[in-house]
Amino acid sequence: MRDGALQLTDLGSTNGTYVNGKRVEPHQSIRISEEDLIHFAEAPFRVYRQSVTGATNGTIAENICDQALALVQFDRLMSERLVRPHFQAIVDLNSDSHEMIGHEILGRGSVFGLESVGAMFQAAEQLSLEVELSRLLRWEGIRVGRDFPESPMLFVNTHPKEIGDVQGLIESLIKAREMAGNANLVLEIHESAVTNRAVMDDLVQVLESQNIRLA
Numbered sequence: 425m426r427d428g429a430l431q432l433t434d435l436g437s438t439n440g441t442y443v444n445g446k447r448v449e450p451h452q453s454i455r456i457s458e459e460d461l462i463h464f465a466e467a468p469f470r471v472y473r474q475s476v477t478g479a480t481n482g483t484i485a486e487n488i489c490d491q492a493l494a495l496v497q498f499d500r501l502m503s504e505r506l507v508r509p510h511f512q513a514i515v516d517l518n519s520d521s522h523e524m525i526g527h528e529i530l531g532r533g534s535v536f537g538l539e540s541v542g543a544m545f546q547a548a549e550q551l552s553l554e555v556e557l558s559r560l561l562r563w564e565g566i567r568v569g570r571d572f573p574e575s576p577m578l579f580v581n582t583h584p585k586e587i588g589d590v591q592g593l594i595e596s597l598i599k600a601r602e603m604a605g606n607a608n609l610v611l612e613i614h615e616s617a618v619t620n621r622a623v624m625d626d627l628v629q630v631l632e633s634q635n636i637r638l639a
Contacts, residue, residue: 430456430471437464445495445551463496497535498547502556506534507544509565514579526577526610529565545583558583559596566600570607577608579639584617594630601634610637 425431432455434441434448441448442463448454456462460471500506511527531541538544541561548557562580569578580600586593601609611631618624631638 426453426455432456432462439464442496442499445499445547447499461495468496494537494543494547495550497538498544498551498553501533501535501538501544502553502560505560505564507531507561507564508534509561509568511565511569514577524576526579526608527569527572528579528612529562529569529581531561531565554583554585555589555592558586562596563600563603566604566607566609570604572607575606575608577610577637578604579610579612581612582614582617584614587613587617587619587623590623590627594627597630597636598634601636608637609635610639612639 431453432441432443432448433453434450436450440463443454443456444461456471458471458473462469462471508531510530510532512530513524514526514528515522515524531544533539533541533544538547544557545554548554558581562582565580566578582593597611628638
């Protein structure tokens with residue numbers, strides 16, 4: 425306890441101490457608050473305030489251990505880039521031969537509890553890292569897909585929160601374009617994310633300059 429607040433110090437443990445999915449640096453103290461999620465290695469604990477009657481306030485979800493483990497695993501997933509691209513074929517239904525025109529880049533996690541894209545983004549949302557996860561999935565998909573024969577179109581997704589930081593999105597797309605080489609890129613943006621026409625116009629200009637199509 426320091427200045428009326430709980431403090432947590434990792435004394436150089438081998439397996440690490442985590443607060444809300446972020447590792448505590450060895451021999452450094454961090455302030456913890458009510459509702460914080462703490463892991464000692466893979467053992468999860470939630471900080472609750474005890475009432476004056478001695479009873480805990482509220483209930484503890486039955487799946488808290490699974491959620492806690494997922495947050496710890498997410499930190500490892502991001503730091504070690506433990507995602508693998510999954511490619512969904514896109515075909516032209518208007519053609520007689522149903523010609524394949526490209527692949528949509530999806531993703532899978534390579535750590536326990538975060539195998540699906542839904543589980544990854546659920547953990548990312550709790551840590552406000554949806555944008556970072558979206559960029560990682562996009563980057564890894566392009567890195568693999570650029571080597572496909574005949575350079576098919578690669579349809580890359582965005583997360584709605586990326587539109588809130590359009591400059592960050594633009595910078596990530598410019599880097600992706602450089603890395604993609606001759607691959608044909610198509611950026612997919614959900615229409616519900618487009619609320620500012622001026623911002624969208626700026627993004628369209630950049631996409632045209634980078635030879636990236638918009639869907």
